[in-house]
Amino acid sequence: xxxxxxxxxFSIRRVSAMVQRYWYLLRSSWPRILDLxxxxxxxxxxxxxxxxxxxxxxxxxxxxGGVFIGAVLxxxxxxxxQLGFSISFLEEMYARNLxxxxxxxxxxxxxxxxxxxxxxxxxxxxMIPVSLLAIAFFGFNLWAMGFALAAFFVNLIxxxxxxxxxxxxxxLRNGLGAESMAWTxxxxxxxxxxxxxxxxxxPEWLQYVAWCLPPTYVFEGMRALLIDHVFRADLMLEAxxxxxxxxxxxxxxxxxxxxxxxxxxxxxxxxx
Amino acid sequence: MHETVSPAIAVDNLVKVYKASTAVDGISFRxxxxxxxxxxxxxxxxxxxxxATIMGxxxxxxxxxTVLGANMPRERYRVLHRMNFESPYVDMxxxxxxxxxxxxxxxxxxxxxxxxxxxxxxxDLELTEFLDRPAGKLSSGQKTRVSLAKALLNRPDVLLLDExxxxxxxxxxxxxxxxxxxxxxxxxATILLASHNMNEVERLCDRVIIMKKGRIEGDDTPExxxxxxxxxxxxxxxxxxxxxTSAEAAS
Numbered sequence: 001x002x003x004x005x006x007x008x009x010f011s012i013r014r015v016s017a018m019v020q021r022y023w024y025l026l027r028s029s030w031p032r033i034l035d036l037x038x039x040x041x042x043x044x045x046x047x048x049x050x051x052x053x054x055x056x057x058x059x060x061x062x063x064x065g066g067v068f069i070g071a072v073l074x075x076x077x078x079x080x081x082q083l084g085f086s087i088s089f090l091e092e093m094y095a096r097n098l099x100x101x102x103x104x105x106x107x108x109x110x111x112x113x114x115x116x117x118x119x120x121x122x123x124x125x126x127m128i129p130v131s132l133l134a135i136a137f138f139g140f141n142l143w144a145m146g147f148a149l150a151a152f153f154v155n156l157i158x159x160x161x162x163x164x165x166x167x168x169x170x171x172l173r174n175g176l177g178a179e180s181m182a183w184t185x186x187x188x189x190x191x192x193x194x195x196x197x198x199x200x201x202x203p204e205w206l207q208y209v210a211w212c213l214p215p216t217y218v219f220e221g222m223r224a225l226l227i228d229h230v231f232r233a234d235l236m237l238e239a240x241x242x243x244x245x246x247x248x249x250x251x252x253x254x255x256x257x258x259x260x261x262x263x264x265x266x267x268x269x270x271x272x
Numbered sequence: 273m274h275e276t277v278s279p280a281i282a283v284d285n286l287v288k289v290y291k292a293s294t295a296v297d298g299i300s301f302r303x304x305x306x307x308x309x310x311x312x313x314x315x316x317x318x319x320x321x322x323x324a325t326i327m328g329x330x331x332x333x334x335x336x337x338t339v340l341g342a343n344m345p346r347e348r349y350r351v352l353h354r355m356n357f358e359s360p361y362v363d364m365x366x367x368x369x370x371x372x373x374x375x376x377x378x379x380x381x382x383x384x385x386x387x388x389x390x391x392x393x394x395x396d397l398e399l400t401e402f403l404d405r406p407a408g409k410l411s412s413g414q415k416t417r418v419s420l421a422k423a424l425l426n427r428p429d430v431l432l433l434d435e436x437x438x439x440x441x442x443x444x445x446x447x448x449x450x451x452x453x454x455x456x457x458x459x460x461a462t463i464l465l466a467s468h469n470m471n472e473v474e475r476l477c478d479r480v481i482i483m484k485k486g487r488i489e490g491d492d493t494p495e496x497x498x499x500x501x502x503x504x505x506x507x508x509x510x511x512x513x514x515x516x517t518s519a520e521a522a523s
Contacts, residue, residue, distance in 0.1 A: 009349065017379030021368065024376075028367045028406070091365070099362035100422070103327045104380045105353045262331040262345060265290060268324050268361050 010113075014106050018114030022088050023121070036084075036126035040076045044130050047072040048138045066140040067226050068196065073134065073142050074152055074222055075195045076127060078215055079186045081160030082167070084122035085115045086182035089168045093176055102267050108258060112251075115168070116161050123157075148225050151236040152218050158243040159214045160186075162250040169250075169257030175266055195219050214239040214246060278341075280305045280430055280462035281326060285335035288321050288486075295321040297486035298335070303479075305429070306460040308452070310473035310494075312506075313483035314514045319466040320361070322483070323432050326464065327357055339430055351430075353381055358423040359434035363415075366408025370399060370418050373407055374425060381426035393421045397451065413444045420448060427459060434466045445469075449476055470507040480506065482513050489513045 026032055051068035092098050101111065134140045142149060167185060170178040192206070193215040199207055210216045217239035221232045261267050279302035288296040296318040303309050313319045324330040325337050328345035337344040342351040364373045371390060378386040394400040397417045402410060407418060416439070423431060436452070437445035449472060456463055467473055473480060474494050482490035482497070490497055490513060494506055501509045511517070 011382075013382065014380050017376050020379070021365065021372075021376040024368050024372045025365065095365040096361070096363040097365050099329065099359065100364070100377070101380075102329055103352065103355070103357055104377065105349065105382070106380050107349065259331070262329065265288075265295075265321065265324060265330045267329040268320070268359070 009107060010109055011105075011107075014110045015113045015117070018106065018111060019117050019121075022091070022114065022118045025091060026122070026125075033125060036080075036122055037129050040073075040080065040126045040130040041133060043072050043076065044069060044134055045137065048134065048140070052138065066138070067223060069134055069138055069140045070142065070145075070222050070226055071195050071219060073127070073131060074156060074218060075190070076130070077123065077153060078156045078160050078189065078193075080123050080126055081119050081157045082164045082186050083183070084119035085161060085164030086167050086171075087122075088115050088118045089164070089171060090179065090182060093171060093179075098172075099268050108255065112165055112168070112254070115164065119160065119164065120157065145225065148221070148231045151231075151233075152222060155214055155218050155236060155239040155243055158240075158247055159189075162243065162246040163189075165247075165250040165254045169254035172254075172261040173257040173264070173266060189213060189215060192216070193219060198223060212242065214242040217242070278305070279303055279338075280307075280340060281464065282338040283322070283326070283335070284337075286322070286325060286332055286337060287334040288318075288325060288330060289333045294486050296325070299483070299486070299488050300335075301481055301488065301491060303462050303464060305462050306456065307478045308456055308463040308465060308476050310477035310480045311464060311466040311483065312468075312470075312473060312480060312510055313466075316485075317483040318486040319483055320359075320434060323357070323359075323434055323464065323466055327355070327432060328352070353426060354428060355430045355432070356381075356423045356426055356428040357432040357434070358416075358419045358436055359432075360438055361434070364407045364418060364422060367406055369404050369406055370394075370410070370421075371403040373418070374421060377422050378425055383426055389425065390421075393424060397421050412439045413441060416440055416444070416448065420451070424455060429459070429461055431455075431461055431463045433463065435468065436465065437467070437469060437472060445472070452476060470505060470510060474506050482510065484513055 047068045051066070092101060131142045134142060145152070163185060167182050170181055192210050193213050194202065194210055199210050199216060199220060202210055217235040221235040224230050224232045281303040284300050286296050286299050287294070299322065311319050311322065321330060325332055326339060326344060328348035331345055340351045340354055342348065368376070374390045375386065378389065383389050394403055397420060399414070399417055399421060402414055407415065410418065416436070420436065423433070437448050440448065452463065453476060455461060465473070465476065477494060480490070480492065480494050480497055481488055490500070490509070492500065497506065497509050498504065501512050503509045503512065
């Protein structure tokens with residue numbers, strides 16, 4: 001059996017064709033573009049004003065300038081990264097186009113690569129204007145984090161892709177019955193990865209769970225940076241190691257769910 | 273009727289079981305290159321599962337499916353670029369224009385001179401004036417022609433069609449059949465066609481396979497099937513098979 005038989009063969013042309021397909025879709029609808037900016041902006045403004053209020057009334061939080069806004073922006077990278085990946089995948093199901101793609105020479109790794117690229121494109125359209133709004137409204141400059149922001153971003157986007165890949169597998173196997181997972185699965189990470197509070201707040205047994213999740217290291221790292229002005233490279237490396245495991249696990253799960261979808265005949269949506 | 277040399281499609285003792293129900297129950301057939309074969313059967317006969325297995329979208333429970341010498345689905349990437357299909361169970365993305373849709377699929381199939389190929393197909397299938405219209409804004413007849421353009425984009429050696437003329441008016445349906453005949457003739461393509469339209473099958477197909485409850489009940493040329501069942505039309509043959517009756521019993 002050759003490499004191409006196993007789907008290992010990788011074509012940039014096919015990835016680029018899929019990215020082009022999603023770009024055509026995105027630019028054909030201004031509500032889709034507006035939606036990418038709307039919720040991150042609302043969230044950032046709400047948490048920003050809350051932080052402003054707290055900082056005027058509590059000495060500790062006054063020192064921790066921008067922790068809430070930073071947290072909400074990084075949370076949006078994690079959440080919107082996964083959502084951007086999953087929505088592009090769902091568009092194929094809504095359009096009943098999966099059969100066309102699955103019977104084309106497009107390999108699963110190419111399909112996933114296109115979804116990853118689109119998640120970054122969608123994230124950029126949403127987050128760049130919102131990060132500028134944070135500067136305008138609250139004087140919080142996310143970009144001033146520099147290299148630390150790059151480390152945070154890489155780790156958060158890897159987690160979001162891993163979850164997106166797993167959800168795509170569930171959707172292939174179970175059809176649109178699993179759609180709600182695409183919209184809600186990341187909210188499980190919200191309390192467990194300690195987006196808005198330190199890990200120490202959790203009960204001890206739950207802290208073990210939290211430290212198994214890569215974003216926990218990022219949010220702890222962000223607080224270390226904003227409160228103590230220290231960049232914790234050790235936390236970023238640990239997050240990356242966990243991300244590698246999570247990404248590989250999600251990829252294996254996706255391939256197994258895809259094989260199961262072929263067994264169950266669920267790739268031809270709506271066929272009897 | 274079994275071809276012995278290099279079949280384009282070979283199905284051997286194919287079985288597909290979904291949980292407790294058997295969709296396909298040990299069928300075998302071989303399709304020679306350059307032939308058009310009709311796959312007939314009522315709802316639940318196993319036609320769609322058979323076609324999906326040939327496309328590599330479904331893994332057989334038992335038996336083997338080989339397309340252009342490649343085992344499906346295991347070796348599908350060796351031959352998917354030489355195959356294509358049209359089915360009512362799939363659509364083209366509605367918000368993309370016809371040109372955008374064909375361009376994306378053309379790149380996936382690595383079609384050479386893609387712009388020229390799209391222009392040629394659009395002229396052949398009378399789609400030129402719709403090329404820059406969103407696929408969702410086309411009539412069902414126009415959508416069928418776009419789906420056919422997508423199915424022919426890579427000049428497939430094996431073309432699988434599931435109800436290719438469903439929801440078309442008689443004139444457009446006749447035109448599509450004519451186009452398929454020409455395509456087969458010009459490209460020596462192998463076409464497997466699932467249809468409920470008996471006139472279509474009689475006109476297009478060199479051979480007809482009739483399925484019922486996952487098994488093959490009849491497999492021959494249309495003329496021989498008519499003679500075997502003692503009927504004047506394939507529709508009567510189809511009804512005999514579906515109802516388990518015969519010409520003698522009916523008379």
